[in-house]
Amino acid sequence: MTVPAIELKGISKAFGPVQANKDISISVAPGTIHGIIGENGAGKSTLMSILYGFYKADKGEIWINGNKTDIPDSQAAIAAGIGMVFQHFKLVENFTVLENIVLGAEDGGLLAPSLSKARKELKALEEEYELFVDPDKRIDEIGVGMQQRVEILKALYRKAEILILDEPTGVLTPSEADQLFRILDRLRAEGKTIIVITHKLREIMENTDTVSVMRRGQMTATVKTADTSPEELAELMVGRKVLLQVDKVPAQPGKPVLKIEKLSVFDSAGVERVKGIDLTVRAGEIVGIAGVAGNGQSELLEVLGGMRPGQGSIKLNGAPLALSGPGSDGQARRAQHIAHVPEDRQREGLVMDFHAWENVAFGYHRDPAYQSGIFMNNAALRADTERKIEKFDVRPPDAWLTAKSFSGGNQQKIVVAREIERNPDLLLVGQPTRGVDIGAIEFIHKQIVALRDQGKAILLVSVELEEIFSLSDRIAVMFDGHVMGERLPHETDEKELGLLMAGVAGEAA
Amino acid sequence: MEKMPKWADVVLIPLISLILAAILSALVILAIGENPIEAVKLMVTGALGSTYGWGYTLYYATNFMFTGLAVAVAFHARLFNIGGEGQAMLGGLGVAMVCLYIPWPHWSIALLAACAGSMLFGAAWAAIPAYLQAKRGSHIVITTIMFNFIAAAFLNYVLVNLMRPPGAQDPSSASFPEAVHLPTFQSMFSTAENVVFKGTPVNITFFIAVLACFVVWALIWRTRLGYEIRSYGKTETGAVYAGISPVRITIIAMLISGALAGLMAINNVMGEAERLVLNATEGAGFIGIAVALMGRSHPFGVFLAAILFGFLYQGGAELAFWTSIPRELIVVIQALVILFTGALDNMVRMPLEKLFLSLRKGAQ
Numbered sequence: 001m002t003v004p005a006i007e008l009k010g011i012s013k014a015f016g017p018v019q020a021n022k023d024i025s026i027s028v029a030p031g032t033i034h035g036i037i038g039e040n041g042a043g044k045s046t047l048m049s050i051l052y053g054f055y056k057a058d059k060g061e062i063w064i065n066g067n068k069t070d071i072p073d074s075q076a077a078i079a080a081g082i083g084m085v086f087q088h089f090k091l092v093e094n095f096t097v098l099e100n101i102v103l104g105a106e107d108g109g110l111l112a113p114s115l116s117k118a119r120k121e122l123k124a125l126e127e128e129y130e131l132f133v134d135p136d137k138r139i140d141e142i143g144v145g146m147q148q149r150v151e152i153l154k155a156l157y158r159k160a161e162i163l164i165l166d167e168p169t170g171v172l173t174p175s176e177a178d179q180l181f182r183i184l185d186r187l188r189a190e191g192k193t194i195i196v197i198t199h200k201l202r203e204i205m206e207n208t209d210t211v212s213v214m215r216r217g218q219m220t221a222t223v224k225t226a227d228t229s230p231e232e233l234a235e236l237m238v239g240r241k242v243l244l245q246v247d248k249v250p251a252q253p254g255k256p257v258l259k260i261e262k263l264s265v266f267d268s269a270g271v272e273r274v275k276g277i278d279l280t281v282r283a284g285e286i287v288g289i290a291g292v293a294g295n296g297q298s299e300l301l302e303v304l305g306g307m308r309p310g311q312g313s314i315k316l317n318g319a320p321l322a323l324s325g326p327g328s329d330g331q332a333r334r335a336q337h338i339a340h341v342p343e344d345r346q347r348e349g350l351v352m353d354f355h356a357w358e359n360v361a362f363g364y365h366r367d368p369a370y371q372s373g374i375f376m377n378n379a380a381l382r383a384d385t386e387r388k389i390e391k392f393d394v395r396p397p398d399a400w401l402t403a404k405s406f407s408g409g410n411q412q413k414i415v416v417a418r419e420i421e422r423n424p425d426l427l428l429v430g431q432p433t434r435g436v437d438i439g440a441i442e443f444i445h446k447q448i449v450a451l452r453d454q455g456k457a458i459l460l461v462s463v464e465l466e467e468i469f470s471l472s473d474r475i476a477v478m479f480d481g482h483v484m485g486e487r488l489p490h491e492t493d494e495k496e497l498g499l500l501m502a503g504v505a506g507e508a509a
Numbered sequence: 510m511e512k513m514p515k516w517a518d519v520v521l522i523p524l525i526s527l528i529l530a531a532i533l534s535a536l537v538i539l540a541i542g543e544n545p546i547e548a549v550k551l552m553v554t555g556a557l558g559s560t561y562g563w564g565y566t567l568y569y570a571t572n573f574m575f576t577g578l579a580v581a582v583a584f585h586a587r588l589f590n591i592g593g594e595g596q597a598m599l600g601g602l603g604v605a606m607v608c609l610y611i612p613w614p615h616w617s618i619a620l621l622a623a624c625a626g627s628m629l630f631g632a633a634w635a636a637i638p639a640y641l642q643a644k645r646g647s648h649i650v651i652t653t654i655m656f657n658f659i660a661a662a663f664l665n666y667v668l669v670n671l672m673r674p675p676g677a678q679d680p681s682s683a684s685f686p687e688a689v690h691l692p693t694f695q696s697m698f699s700t701a702e703n704v705v706f707k708g709t710p711v712n713i714t715f716f717i718a719v720l721a722c723f724v725v726w727a728l729i730w731r732t733r734l735g736y737e738i739r740s741y742g743k744t745e746t747g748a749v750y751a752g753i754s755p756v757r758i759t760i761i762a763m764l765i766s767g768a769l770a771g772l773m774a775i776n777n778v779m780g781e782a783e784r785l786v787l788n789a790t791e792g793a794g795f796i797g798i799a800v801a802l803m804g805r806s807h808p809f810g811v812f813l814a815a816i817l818f819g820f821l822y823q824g825g826a827e828l829a830f831w832t833s834i835p836r837e838l839i840v841v842i843q844a845l846v847i848l849f850t851g852a853l854d855n856m857v858r859m860p861l862e863k864l865f866l867s868l869r870k871g872a873q
Binding site for chain 1: 732
């Protein structure tokens with residue numbers, strides 16, 4: 001047997017009382033792609049941070065190519081041949097590609113010799129791995145997929161033999177993701193060892209040689225990808241059987257509830273983010289908006305939720321909504337029976353330092369049921385919270401905990417409970433399961449479908465295509481502020497949506 | 510997961526900070542050749558050892574309660590109101606106008622009107638920076654600092670040119686009529702055979718300050734407006750999501766803050782000086798920042814911190830009077846307390862959090 005490229009032996013790491021990694025051992029053979037899969041908070045990122053020298057393990061050993069190696073900081077990791085591509089790129093936006101690659105690896109005080117040397121090496125790398133980028137383009141001029149290539153090139157330029165990618169496809173379109181995995185294939189063929197951290201089962205199944213599953217800080221299994229199935233991996237991740245598909249009956253769309261015509265939205269810098277779109281959501285249907293993050297979906301939700309002014313026309317049950325000025329804020333929207341599960345629950349949907357019961361009133365704090373005279377009726381509010389906590393199975397069931405003390409999934413359950421229990425005519429849902437564990441995803445999806453079945457209109461925005469497919473009764477794709485087209489989920493596939501998401505127009509919708 | 514129990518956050522951290530400040534102060538006193546233990550004894554007996562000492566301690570504490578509450582309310586909306594000094598000065602102008610230009614039959618009615626006047630003037634002085642912050646994005650720290658200077662200059666002009674009685678030499682208003690003099694603790698608590706709080710300025714305003722603490726507590730934690738202020742202070746994007754207008758909350762929170770700072774004038778202008786003098790606030794607006802920081806922006810904390818600073822003020826004055834420790838050193842000691850309780854909060858907090866975490870781990 002060959003010497004493993006990386007071997008971790010009994011790694012443990014605790015943050016205070018939280019055991020983030022517990023006695024973790026893996027061994028990755030050289031020239032393979034190894035997947036690490038697990039829910040949020042399972043300890044994947046901690047493990048990789050230990051490997052890259054950001055954290056020091058409390059216990060355990062790291063062996064690289066058969067040598068025991070200490071990695072006290074990222075410089076040591078680079079010296080040991082480890083390269084890391086973070087989920088959020090560490091690039092200087094207004095530097096060129098070449099400058100970014102050299103940054104931190106300059107040869108001396110003068111920049112010019114380093115740059116010209118880097119240019120030569122970069123050319124060699126590009127040819128070797130077919131990783132083409134224009135070295136003189138600025139980072140803010142190139143797309144996200146290209147930026148990721150720059151990150152990979154940065155690692156290769158520093159002679160990385162082992163490449164770690166943390167949630168690499170989170171910001172990519174499906175076709176960009178395919179390209180990425182082609183690049184990784186190529187790197188594997190050249191003998192590099194690759195570790196991919198992800199929570200997407202499909203990527204693991206299609207691209208890895210071996211896979212390790214993490215749950216609650218422990219490595220629950222390491223298997224050959226060929227010998228496993230998505231269902232088995234999901235079960236290993238969650239610890240119980242999970243329904244990967246949402247169970248729902250066909251929609252019975254009724255009259256239009258939301259009618260958007262020629263809506264334009266400008267951001268604070270005056271850039272047009274939504275460019276005159278038309279969209280209708282009917283009672284009893286879920287309309288999913290697919291698209292890569294940053295193509296106007298967030299702004300659309302914000303206008304509908306009263307967080308931002310817009311221009312054009314939005315009608316709710318035939319009555320026009322104010323799009324700017326008085327009567328266009330979140331309070332007015334709630335009074336008109338629009339509920340909103342916002343995209344970013346930590347910055348928008350919750351006040352993280354507030355108790356759960358205070359958060360249950362957030363946005364509805366002017367509800368007469370929560371008032372008594374000039375004071376707030378906190379007792380009534382807490383009683384209401386207890387009910388919602390029980391109904392939505394929020395854990396731990398403690399109304400006095402602050403929002404930040406709950407896990408992502410339970411935080412989201414609090415938000416979803418607050419909004420759905422208002423029995424709105426229109427529910428706006430942004431990224432309902434971002435950073436939410438699989439068990440809670442299943443629960444939240446069920447609640448959304450149940451609201452649809454009561455004849456309510458639901459507008460869903462998600463960057464997870466799987467989620468769009470499994471929840472939506474109709475799919476609209478947004479690119480660069482336009483709706484590129486509408487499709488029915490059973491009449492389309494990821495490939496067609498991927499093209500629309502990338503701005504390649506299909507036939508007129 | 511909370512990092513440490515609440516009592517540690519509320520009691521232990523300020524206590525440790527205070528002890529550290531005390532140790533450092535002791536070293537400074539040693540360094541200039543005085544005896545720190547004697548100094549502490551002198552401060553305690555001078556400020557707390559008699560009703561006379563208490564009279565001054567509580568008088569200062571009353572000032573600091575108002576300015577501390579003013580800063581605390583603004584803090585809850587994540588606004589740093591450094592303008593308490595100027596707002597309190599203008600509050601003084603409001604009090605003086607109410608007391609001088611309207612004939613009052615009894616002090617109690619005058620007190621109510623003076624409260625309204627001081628709050629109105631203080632709030633008005635906070636309104637301009639509030640508007641500039643809310644609508645124009647001018648940073649409230651910068652504008653309120655500038656407004657302190659404007660207030661001082663404005664008051665100088667008003668006192669010298671408008672309010673100074675003809676022929677008077679000093680830049681101050683005429684004395685307020687007898688009818689609006691507030692009851693002092695001396696008149697309230699003394700008996701024929703036992704005169705207490707003799708000659709001290711502490712007066713009925715102390716109870717208004719205590720009432721203000723309670724009202725602010727109810728406002729922040731029990732009303733819808735308080736909920737909105739706290740929400741906005743914690744997350745601005747969240748407030749927009751919830752339909753809470755940042756402009757409205759910024760302006761309202763600053764108006765309340767300015768009104769509280771203005772109320773301080775009841776104590777120092779109406780209760781003590783009984784006329785409006787130049788620089789009547791004597792820096793109490795700035796001490797309010799330290800009081801609010803140390804009191805964790807909680808009215809009860811502000812109450813305790815105000816009394817502590819009242820003690821430091823009065824004790825410091827005694828120290829300067831009876832020893833060769835110069836007045837400036839008292840300011841150093843006060844500064845050390847502010848430094849440790851306010852600015853160096855994390856220095857104590859972080860090791861303490863680690864300690865509690867490891868204690869909890871050990872218990873498991």
